[in-house]
Amino acid sequence: MKKKKGMTTFLTYAALTIGAVIMVFPFIWMLLTAFKTNAEVMQIPPTILPAEWKLDSFTRVMDLLPFGKLYMNTILMIAGRVICAVAFCSMAGYAFAKLNFRGKNFLFTLVIVQQMIPGQIFIIPQYQMIARLGAGNSFFALIFPGIVSAFGTFFLRQSYMGIPNEIGEAAYLDGCNRWQTFTKVMFPLTGASVAALAVFTAVFAYTDLMWPMIVNTDINATTLSAGLSSLNGQFSTNYPVLMAGSLLAMLPMVVLYLIFQKQFIEGVAMTGGK
Amino acid sequence: MKKKGKLDQDHIWGYLLVSPTIIGLLVLNVYPFLQTIYLSFTNAKVFGAHKFVGMDNYVKMINSEEFLRATWNTILFCILTVPVGVLLALVVAVLLNAKIRGKVVFRAIFFLPMVVAPAAVAMVWKWMFNSEYGIVNTILHTNIDWITNPNVVIITVAIVAVWSALGYDAVLLLSGIQNISRSYYEAAGLDGCSKLQQFWYITLPMVSPTLFVVLIMRLMASLKVYDLLYMMVGEGNPALGKAQSLIYLFYRESFISGNRGYASAIVIWTVLLIGVVTLLQFLGQKKWVNYEV
Numbered sequence: 001m002k003k004k005k006g007m008t009t010f011l012t013y014a015a016l017t018i019g020a021v022i023m024v025f026p027f028i029w030m031l032l033t034a035f036k037t038n039a040e041v042m043q044i045p046p047t048i049l050p051a052e053w054k055l056d057s058f059t060r061v062m063d064l065l066p067f068g069k070l071y072m073n074t075i076l077m078i079a080g081r082v083i084c085a086v087a088f089c090s091m092a093g094y095a096f097a098k099l100n101f102r103g104k105n106f107l108f109t110l111v112i113v114q115q116m117i118p119g120q121i122f123i124i125p126q127y128q129m130i131a132r133l134g135a136g137n138s139f140f141a142l143i144f145p146g147i148v149s150a151f152g153t154f155f156l157r158q159s160y161m162g163i164p165n166e167i168g169e170a171a172y173l174d175g176c177n178r179w180q181t182f183t184k185v186m187f188p189l190t191g192a193s194v195a196a197l198a199v200f201t202a203v204f205a206y207t208d209l210m211w212p213m214i215v216n217t218d219i220n221a222t223t224l225s226a227g228l229s230s231l232n233g234q235f236s237t238n239y240p241v242l243m244a245g246s247l248l249a250m251l252p253m254v255v256l257y258l259i260f261q262k263q264f265i266e267g268v269a270m271t272g273g274k
Numbered sequence: 275m276k277k278k279g280k281l282d283q284d285h286i287w288g289y290l291l292v293s294p295t296i297i298g299l300l301v302l303n304v305y306p307f308l309q310t311i312y313l314s315f316t317n318a319k320v321f322g323a324h325k326f327v328g329m330d331n332y333v334k335m336i337n338s339e340e341f342l343r344a345t346w347n348t349i350l351f352c353i354l355t356v357p358v359g360v361l362l363a364l365v366v367a368v369l370l371n372a373k374i375r376g377k378v379v380f381r382a383i384f385f386l387p388m389v390v391a392p393a394a395v396a397m398v399w400k401w402m403f404n405s406e407y408g409i410v411n412t413i414l415h416t417n418i419d420w421i422t423n424p425n426v427v428i429i430t431v432a433i434v435a436v437w438s439a440l441g442y443d444a445v446l447l448l449s450g451i452q453n454i455s456r457s458y459y460e461a462a463g464l465d466g467c468s469k470l471q472q473f474w475y476i477t478l479p480m481v482s483p484t485l486f487v488v489l490i491m492r493l494m495a496s497l498k499v500y501d502l503l504y505m506m507v508g509e510g511n512p513a514l515g516k517a518q519s520l521i522y523l524f525y526r527e528s529f530i531s532g533n534r535g536y537a538s539a540i541v542i543w544t545v546l547l548i549g550v551v552t553l554l555q556f557l558g559q560k561k562w563v564n565y566e567v
Contacts, residue, residue, distance in 0.1 A: 101288030125306035148298030178287035
């Protein structure tokens with residue numbers, strides 16, 4: 001019996017280790033390739049470690065792409081979308097969960113229906129609006145589709161539904177008006193859900209490719225993802241340069257992930273299903 | 275009197291608090307939704323006036339080999355990624371649920387691709403699948419044109435898609451598995467059930483609601499696949515036609531060729547397809563999803 005258990009544990013470790021190697025290997029290969037020269041990566045058989053750890057590909061890719069601006073644009077896009085989502089979704093989520101007003105059910109149905117429709121169907125008209133406003137290549141264009149979120153509203157409403165009404169009533173008896181009840185009492189109680197929504201919004205904004213690519217075509221105004229796609233188009237054969245670019249683009253998010261790993265995974269698990 | 279005052283305050287604050295979201299949804303979703311439907315009945319291009327052309331775009335669409343091919347590619351992509359991906363995720367979730375050390379590290383590693391932009395993921399896999407110098411052919415001692423062979427390329431992208439989503443799906447399934455009460459397993463253990471029996475008779479039925487959510491989500495994501503294909507199978511690749519998904523075709527028609535009207539018809543078809551597939555899943559769930567806890 002005990003021997004059998006040891007065997008199961010061993011097999012579990014073995015399977016997980018093989019899986020983990022397959023998950024990590026592409027990133028290691030990216031790293032190793034980025035430090036090789038273009039001549040070295042075309043050797044047969046391939047070398048594993050770089051013959052010489054060269055930084056040339058990194059300097060080259062930083063000449064090709066304005067990485068400082070790409071980082072800045074990506075950070076601004078993420079920050080803008082997260083702030084909008086947290087503020088507006090919290091307000092609406094609280095109102096839908098805790099306040100009685102005429103037309104509430106109708107308006108909430110609108111939110112639910114929007115949440116179910118795939119976003120691609122909105123893209124052409126959204127793009128046309130940005131074009132008509134002459135707002136292409138701007139910060140506003142980057143955050144535009146993420147200013148409000150039907151999913152976030154729905155998600156935070158669930159969170160406010162879970163707070164007992166007595167808490168709001170107690171605040172009311174203490175002399176708080178609706179706004180004070182919301183900001184001082186209710187909102188702080190939704191911390192875990194707000195964090196989850198923030199993580200979800202940030203990851204989604206960071207990985208989004210089509211929208212930044214079409215509205216911010218100027219390489220100085222676009223995001224890391226869209227920048228990489230233009231690099232892919234121009235230097236499709238210089239793999240060390242492409243790998244160095246990919247590495248630089250993924251590094252900030254991976255560092256954040258390694259620090260806040262628990263929040264990332266729990267946040268995504270909470271918002272899961274979207 | 276007091277009650278009425280409370281209700282009025284509710285009204286004012288209610289409308290104030292939902293107004294940004296409702297106005298935003300009207301401008302960003304409702305109007306674009308109607309506009310896309312309208313555009314699909316016009317010959318809209320990038321510039322200039324457009325006129326109403328009735329069902330022309332839809333007729334053009336169903337007679338277009340490229341469109342039919344893209345629809346099939348999209349469905350094939352789902353067949354290639356969804357069953358394998360969800361099954362592997364379930365295996366990983368069960369393994370991560372075992373009493374082992376380093377669980378957090380394993381979970382973090384499997385989840386990693388989720389926080390990396392698909393653009394970067396696609397790039398490194400494209401390099402590893404390179405037919406001449408790629409490490410995959412070297413390790414397997416093969417000589418396959420992973421990216422440019424029209425019959426292979428969709429499988430290549432499917433592998434990358436499964437790899438990318440594995441950890442995310444596993445984390446969701448793991449949280450479902452962890453919600454199952456230990457007492458079921460203890461009772462089964464006393465009755466002499468093997469681990470396999472426990473998985474089959476306890477874990478699987480109890481996790482089926484989560485499994486259903488993961489399945490729906492993975493299906494929707496696969497039906498909308500675009501970024502991996504765009505990065506790995508670019509314009510000029512001879513295999514593009516055999517790999518192009520509906521959303522990729524939509525992107526090329528609307529933002530490269532500038533056929534906004536026709537592209538609108540394609541995206542509406544795609545959304546309808548997603549709707550029908552999701553509906554079928556919801557109808558089919560009664561047969562296997564267990565909500566009695």
